[in-house]
Amino acid sequence: MSDPTADSFRQMLLDAQLERAAKSDDHLEAISDKLSITDERWSEESLTAAVANVLADSIREAGHGDSDVLSRSIAPHIVSTIKREISNAHPEIIEALSPRMGVLIRAAVANAVEDLQRQIDQAMPFDIWIATIKSRLTGAPSAGWLVGSAEEFRVLEAYLIERGSGVLLARDKPPEVDEDDDSLLDDDLLAGMIAALDSFASDAFGSGGLEELRQLKMSQGTVYLRASPTKILALRCTGQAPPGIEERVDTLLERAIQQATGQGEDLDPGRLLAGAQAPMEPGINPAALIGKAALGIAAAFAVLIGHFYLESANRSRWVEAVQTAAADDPALAGYPMTAAYDGDNAAVELRGLVPDAAALAEMQTRVSHVPLPLPLEMLVPVAGERFK
Amino acid sequence: MMKTYKIVVLGDFGVGKTSLIRRYVLDEFSDQYRATMGVHLYKHTDRIATEGGQSEIRLVVWDIEGAPLPSGQTQRYVVGASAALVVGDLTRADPYSAMWSAADMFEEQLPGRPMAFALNKRDLSDAPSPDVVKRMERRYDGPVFETSAMNGEGVLHAFHSLGKSILARNL
Numbered sequence: 231m232s233d234p235t236a237d238s239f240r241q242m243l244l245d246a247q248l249e250r251a252a253k254s255d256d257h258l259e260a261i262s263d264k265l266s267i268t269d270e271r272w273s274e275e276s277l278t279a280a281v282a283n284v285l286a287d288s289i290r291e292a293g294h295g296d297s298d299v300l301s302r303s304i305a306p307h308i309v310s311t312i313k314r315e316i317s318n319a320h321p322e323i324i325e326a327l328s329p330r331m332g333v334l335i336r337a338a339v340a341n342a343v344e345d346l347q348r349q350i351d352q353a354m355p356f357d358i359w360i361a362t363i364k365s366r367l368t369g370a371p372s373a374g375w376l377v378g379s380a381e382e383f384r385v386l387e388a389y390l391i392e393r394g395s396g397v398l399l400a401r402d403k404p405p406e407v408d409e410d411d412d413s414l415l416d417d418d419l420l421a422g423m424i425a426a427l428d429s430f431a432s433d434a435f436g437s438g439g440l441e442e443l444r445q446l447k448m449s450q451g452t453v454y455l456r457a458s459p460t461k462i463l464a465l466r467c468t469g470q471a472p473p474g475i476e477e478r479v480d481t482l483l484e485r486a487i488q489q490a491t492g493q494g495e496d497l498d499p500g501r502l503l504a505g506a507q508a509p510m511e512p513g514i515n516p517a518a519l520i521g522k523a524a525l526g527i528a529a530a531f532a533v534l535i536g537h538f539y540l541e542s543a544n545r546s547r548w549v550e551a552v553q554t555a556a557a558d559d560p561a562l563a564g565y566p567m568t569a570a571y572d573g574d575n576a577a578v579e580l581r582g583l584v585p586d587a588a589a590l591a592e593m594q595t596r597v598s599h600v601p602l603p604l605p606l607e608m609l610v611p612v613a614g615e616r617f618k
Numbered sequence: 619m620m621k622t623y624k625i626v627v628l629g630d631f632g633v634g635k636t637s638l639i640r641r642y643v644l645d646e647f648s649d650q651y652r653a654t655m656g657v658h659l660y661k662h663t664d665r666i667a668t669e670g671g672q673s674e675i676r677l678v679v680w681d682i683e684g685a686p687l688p689s690g691q692t693q694r695y696v697v698g699a700s701a702a703l704v705v706g707d708l709t710r711a712d713p714y715s716a717m718w719s720a721a722d723m724f725e726e727q728l729p730g731r732p733m734a735f736a737l738n739k740r741d742l743s744d745a746p747s748p749d750v751v752k753r754m755e756r757r758y759d760g761p762v763f764e765t766s767a768m769n770g771e772g773v774l775h776a777f778h779s780l781g782k783s784i785l786a787r788n789l
């Protein structure tokens with residue numbers, strides 16, 4: 231039977247140590263799990279032999295009893311050996327991590343959509359809903375915009391935009407569209423956003439830009455986009471698209487470019503839509519509607535994929551910036567230091583080992599200068615303390 | 619119709635580009651940092667004092683992500699800009715290297731287009747401006763302003779100098 235006083239003393243004296251030990255156990259268990267991935271491929275004997283050979287060389291190279299020099303000399307070889315073994319076990323690691331990657335991808339997609347929405351909301355004074363993306367993500371029906379498409383087809387506005395700069399060269403609207411209509415967008419911002427989207431699409435898809443992305447679905451209708459090397463024609467429409475609209479838009483762009491080429495800045499903005507309305511009278515064509523829906527989905531997903539690509543690239547850059555700042559100290563040569571993106575906590579995680587408290591403090595200062603939009607989790611113990 | 623001009627704001631990440639723009643366009647400041655991803659656009663109509671009196675100018679300000687973007691994307695966002703504001707952070711050990719890089723990139727893309735430089739976060743730093751500032755002014759023929767997005771110091775001057783250059787050169 232235990233003595234309550236002794237128990238209480240034990241708890242007071244050893245509480246912190248017990249807690250640390252419990253955490254260490256968790257870490258060891260996690261490391262053990264990861265290492266077990268390689269168990270089937272590499273036996274303990276072969277790994278021990280590989281490491282022993284490297285150690286023997288290192289000790290010979292160090293040549294004296296200075297433990298600090300010895301540890302610095304050995305550490306890089308151990309790290310490179312571990313890295314090599316992990317690299318050799320790549321397929322197993324991917325397989326073991328796949329459930330985690332699934333979570334990461336889901337979170338990334340959700341973040342990408344949220345971020346896209348926020349960016350658009352901040353940049354423009356209107357709500358843009360790429361209904362199909364949300365529909366695919368949430369499982370909710372996209373009936374909202376399909377119903378909208380059943381309305382009579384109307385061209386609301388046409389914009390001729392200088393490609394690259396996003397400067398609006400000309401704008402035209404049918405006389406029946408009220409200038410004070412709430413649905414009218416800010417012309418200059420819309421023009422700029424379309425030009426930015428063009429650049430964005432060029433980078434995300436490696437070529438093409440708006441040539442690939444021929445229309446955008448918005449809450450207030452569809453924007454049809456056509457681009458020449460120097461100009462972009464954007465046609466904002468509502469309602470069900472009639473058959474042959476794609477060809478009509480192509481023709482309009484050709485005509486607008488001819489006008490702009492001939493008249494430069496004197497281009498009459500009121501002539502952009504000249505003759506456009508009559509050939510675009512609505513015609514009910516369910517097959518065409520489905521075709522437009524598919525195009526809309528494709529375009530929306532293309533934007534999402536492009537955005538996801540950039541999001542991933544951004545995270546890689548943040549991780550690299552943290553890694554570079556953390557390791558930027560000759561005293562840390564040979565000490566392991568790895569930054570990675572922690573999808574579960576939406577944070578950048580820095581793991582490693584430092585020789586002493588001073589190196590840790592300097593590293594914390596360097597890392598704190600990296601402007602991160604995400605939290606930073608540091609799991610970097612001091613070597614001496616860890617092994618005491 | 620009134621002509622619209624594109625201005626790009628360049629600089630390393632976290633130097634306060636978005637804060638400067640929001641101070642200029644919306645006259646507001648937030649100390650909550652949120653990185654710009656890709657590009658954000660702001661529109662602002664302003665009155666600029668010129669030799670001939672007051673002129674109205676409409677600007678679309680492109681707030682471009684500070685972190686290096688892949689495959690020359692920053693260069694593509696710069697295309698067609700009438701001017702650039704290059705921003706640095708006075709509280710950093712070396713605010714200038716990243717500014718030189720951004721200015722070089724802009725100069726390479728659009729030679730001769732006006733630039734202005736904003737040494738931001740003046741409210742957080744008392745350090746005197748070193749000689750590099752004068753070299754920067756000479757090299758790019760663009761004025762350098764000490765700015766604070768937090769209290770508004772120098773912000774209007776920086777943007778107005780760009781507006782003036784644009785109107786003077788009829789870009």
